[in-house]
Amino acid sequence: MELLRYILRRMLLSAFVVVGVTFLVFVVAQVVPSDPAALYAGPRPTAEQIEKARQELNLDAPLQARFATFATAMASGDFGISYKSRRLIAEDLRAYLPATLELAVFSTGLALLIGIPLGVVAAAHQGRWADRLGSFGSIAAVAMPTFFLAMILQLVFAQWLGILPLSGRLSREIAISAPLQMITGFNLIDAILAGRFDVFGDALAHLILPALTLASYPAGVAMRLTRSAMIEILERRHIVAARALGLSEPRILFGHALPNAMGPALTVIGLSFAYALTGAVLVEIIFAWPGLGRYVSEAILAKDFPVIAAVTMVVTICYVVMNLLIDIAQALVDPRVALS
Amino acid sequence: MPLLEIKNLSVSIPTPDGDVHAVRAVSLDIERGEIHGVIGESGCGKTMTGMAALGLVPKGARIQADRFHFDGEDLRENAVRLRGRRIGLISQDPAAALNPVLSIASQMDDVIRAHRDMPRRARRAEAAGLLAATGLPDPERVLRSYPHQLSGGMQQRVVIAQALATGADFLIADEPTTALDVSVGAQVLALLRKLVAERGLTVLMITHDMDVIAEACDRATVLYAGRSIETGPVDDVLQRPGHPYTRALLAALPDAAPHAARLSAIEGSIPAPRSTIAGCAFAPRCPQAMPVCAAEPPPERGNDGRRWLCHLPEGTR
Numbered sequence: 282m283e284l285l286r287y288i289l290r291r292m293l294l295s296a297f298v299v300v301g302v303t304f305l306v307f308v309v310a311q312v313v314p315s316d317p318a319a320l321y322a323g324p325r326p327t328a329e330q331i332e333k334a335r336q337e338l339n340l341d342a343p344l345q346a347r348f349a350t351f352a353t354a355m356a357s358g359d360f361g362i363s364y365k366s367r368r369l370i371a372e373d374l375r376a377y378l379p380a381t382l383e384l385a386v387f388s389t390g391l392a393l394l395i396g397i398p399l400g401v402v403a404a405a406h407q408g409r410w411a412d413r414l415g416s417f418g419s420i421a422a423v424a425m426p427t428f429f430l431a432m433i434l435q436l437v438f439a440q441w442l443g444i445l446p447l448s449g450r451l452s453r454e455i456a457i458s459a460p461l462q463m464i465t466g467f468n469l470i471d472a473i474l475a476g477r478f479d480v481f482g483d484a485l486a487h488l489i490l491p492a493l494t495l496a497s498y499p500a501g502v503a504m505r506l507t508r509s510a511m512i513e514i515l516e517r518r519h520i521v522a523a524r525a526l527g528l529s530e531p532r533i534l535f536g537h538a539l540p541n542a543m544g545p546a547l548t549v550i551g552l553s554f555a556y557a558l559t560g561a562v563l564v565e566i567i568f569a570w571p572g573l574g575r576y577v578s579e580a581i582l583a584k585d586f587p588v589i590a591a592v593t594m595v596v597t598i599c600y601v602v603m604n605l606l607i608d609i610a611q612a613l614v615d616p617r618v619a620l621s
Numbered sequence: 622m623p624l625l626e627i628k629n630l631s632v633s634i635p636t637p638d639g640d641v642h643a644v645r646a647v648s649l650d651i652e653r654g655e656i657h658g659v660i661g662e663s664g665c666g667k668t669m670t671g672m673a674a675l676g677l678v679p680k681g682a683r684i685q686a687d688r689f690h691f692d693g694e695d696l697r698e699n700a701v702r703l704r705g706r707r708i709g710l711i712s713q714d715p716a717a718a719l720n721p722v723l724s725i726a727s728q729m730d731d732v733i734r735a736h737r738d739m740p741r742r743a744r745r746a747e748a749a750g751l752l753a754a755t756g757l758p759d760p761e762r763v764l765r766s767y768p769h770q771l772s773g774g775m776q777q778r779v780v781i782a783q784a785l786a787t788g789a790d791f792l793i794a795d796e797p798t799t800a801l802d803v804s805v806g807a808q809v810l811a812l813l814r815k816l817v818a819e820r821g822l823t824v825l826m827i828t829h830d831m832d833v834i835a836e837a838c839d840r841a842t843v844l845y846a847g848r849s850i851e852t853g854p855v856d857d858v859l860q861r862p863g864h865p866y867t868r869a870l871l872a873a874l875p876d877a878a879p880h881a882a883r884l885s886a887i888e889g890s891i892p893a894p895r896s897t898i899a900g901c902a903f904a905p906r907c908p909q910a911m912p913v914c915a916a917e918p919p920p921e922r923g924n925d926g927r928r929w930l931c932h933l934p935e936g937t938r
C-alpha cells in the first residue's frame with residue numbers, strides 16, 4: 282500500500298518534469314537568434330519563399346496556440362520534419378535511439394558490474410594495499426579523457442590483438458549480405474529473436490569497446506561511492522551483530538552490508554545512464570556508432586531546431602523513466618524508503 | 622571449572638591522543654547455568670569486556686590477561702571461532718542490531734544456514750519455532766516483517782531468537798532492557814531467566830541498573846573505571862556490600878529517583894579513560910578515603926566467591 286502510493290507519487294513528479302522540459306524547449310526555441318523560416322526555405326531563399334515557409338510552419342500564430350500545437354505534437358510522438366534534411370524526425374529517431382539506448386544500458390551495466398564489487402572489496406580492505414590500488418584505479422578511470430581511453434582500447438584490442446572490431450555497430454558483411462530485421466532496434470535482442478547467433482556475437486563484439494570507454498567514468502564513481510557507503514555501513518551495529526552470530530565475512534559483506542549500500546549504488550545508475558545518453562557524442566563519433574549523439578551534434582551545427590527539440594525530449598523521457606525505475610527499485614530494496 | 626574465567630583482563634585502544642584504557646583489570650568467573658550481572662557507570666568498560674570475549678574489539682586494541690578462557694579454550698586465540706557457535710550477543714539497541722533492509726525471515730535464515738545443514742523448508746519451520754520460543758505470538762507474521770514494523774520488545778525477542786539459532790550456550794546480554802519500556806524490559810528479563818532454566822544457558826548480564834541485578838541475576842560483579850572492584854552472590858552484594866563504591870551505588874537508589882539519575886547521584890566523576898591510576902580509582906570520590914588509598918593498589922578482601930578490593934579493613938563501614 283505504502284509502496285503503491287509512493288510509486289504513484291513518483292510518477293506524478295516524473296510527469297511534471299516532462300511537462301516542464303517541454304515548456305523549456307519551446308521557450309528556448311523562441312529566443313534562439315535564428316530564423317527557422319529562412320532555414321526551412323532552403324539555401325539562398327527569396328523573401329517570398331521565406332514568407333511561404335513562415336506560413337507553412339505556422340510561425341505567425343499567437344504564442345499560446347503555438348505552444349499547444351508543439352506540446353500536442355510532442356505528446357503524440359510527431360516531432361515534425363528536419364529543417365535541414367526534410368526527413369521525418371520520428372523515423373530518424375527510430376533508427377538512432379535504439380543504438381544509443383543499447384550502448385547506454387550496456388555500458389551502465391558494465392560500470393556497475395565493475396564498480397560495485399571493487400568498491401565492496403576496497404571497503405573490506407580499507408587502508409591496505411588492495412584499497413590503495415582500487416583508489417588509484419578509480420581515480421584513473423574517472424580522470425582518463427574519453428578519447429584517450431578509446432584510442433588505447435582500439436590500439437590494443439583492434440589493432441594489436443585483433444580480437445575486437447575497430448568501430449561500427451555491425452560488420453559490413455552482415456549488414457549488407459544478411460541484414461537483421463529490425464524489431465526492437467536493439468541488435469542484441471533482435472538477433473536473439475531471429476535466432477541469429479552469428480549476428481549476436483558480431484553485435485556484442487562491436488559493443489564492447491565503446492561500452493567499456495563509456496563505462497570507465499561511471500565505474501570509477503560507482504566504486505568510490507560504494508566504498509565510502511560500505512565503510513560507513515561496516516561500522517554499524519547490525520554488522521557487529523552479524524559477526525557475533527558467526528556469519529561468514531563474504532556473507533556479511535555482500536549479503537548484509539551491500540544491500541544497505543544499494544541506495545548510493547542505484548543513484549549511480551541514474552548518473553551513469555544520463556552520462557551515457559548525452560555524453561556519448563564523442564564516443565559515438567570515435568567508434569562510428571550510429572546513435573543519437575552523432576545525429577544531434579550534426580543538428581546543432583546546422584541549427585536544426587526541431588531535431589534538437591526532439592532529441593532533448595526523447596533523452597529527457599528516457600532519463601525520467603530510468604529514474605522512476607530506480608526510485609521504485611530503491612523502495613523495493615529498502616522498505617523504509619517508501620515511508621519517507 | 623567456571624565456564625568463563627577472566628583474570629586481570631585489560632583492553633587498551635591506541636588513539637592519536639594516547640591509549641584509552643577501556644578495561645584495566647577485570648576478573649570474572651562465571652559458572653555454568655548462572656546469570657552473572659556486571660554493573661557499573663557508563664564508560665567503566667562493561668561493553669568492552671563483553672566485546673573482548675567475542676573477539677570484536679576495535680582495530681589495533683591490545684588485550685592482555687593472566688587468564689582469559691572460555692570452557693578451557695583461550696579466548697585470545699579462539700574468540701572468532703567461538704562466537705556465533707558457543708557465545709552469542711544480545712545488544713542494547715535491538716533496532717540497531719537488526720539489518721533494516723532485510724526481512725526477519727531472511728535474517729533468521731542466514732543464521733540457521735550458517736550453523737546447520739538443513740533444507741529450506743525445515744529452516745523456515747526452525748525459525749518460526751525459535752521465534753515462538755521467545756514468546757512471539759504470531760511467528761509467521763513476524764517472519765514476513767521488516768525490523769521497523771516491529772515494536773522494540775518484539776525486535777529484542779527476534780535478536781534473542783537469532784542468538785538461540787546459533788546454538789550458543791553462553792549469551793552476553795549488553796543492557797538488553799535499556800532501550801525498552803520498563804514493563805517490556807521486565808518481560809525480556811523474565812524470558813531470559815526462563816531460557817536459562819529450560820535450555821541450560823549461561824548469561825553475562827551487563828547493566829547500569831541495580832534493579833536488573835536484583836531481578837534477574839544470581840551473582841554480580843561491580844566495575845569501576847575498568848576494574849572489577851567487588852563480586853559475589855547478588856544477595857550478599859546488595860545486602861552486605863563490602864566496597865564503599867558499591868555502598869554508594871546502593872545509597873543512591875531511592876526508588877523515586879529517575880533511572881538516569883541513579884548512578885550519577887554519587888558526587889564527582891570517573892577517572893579519565895586515558896589516565897594512569899596508581900592506587901584506588903575511587904579515592905577522589907570515596908567518603909572513607911585515606912592517604913594510602915591514592916598511592917597503593919587496594920588489597921583483596923573477603924573469601925572464595927565473595928571478594929572486594931579496598932584498603933579499609935574488613936568489617937569497617
Ligand SMILES: Nc1ncnc2c1ncn2[C@@H]1O[C@H](COP(=O)(O)OP(=O)(O)O)[C@@H](O)[C@H]1O
Nearest residue numbers: 634641643662663664665666667668669679894
Ligand atoms: N572504539 C573505541 N575507541 C576509543 N575508546 C573507546 C572505544 N570504545 C570504547 N572506548 C572507551 O572505552 C571506555 C569503556 O567503554 P565501554 O566498554 O563502552 O563502557 P560501558 O559499556 O561500561 O559504558 C570508555 O571510556 C569509552 O570511551
Ligand code: SF4
Nearest residue numbers: 901904907914931932
Ligand atoms: S581503597 Fe580507599 S578510596 Fe578506595 S574504596 Fe577503599 S577506602 Fe575508598
Ligand SMILES: [Mg+2]
Nearest residue numbers: 667668669795
Ligand atoms: Mg556499554
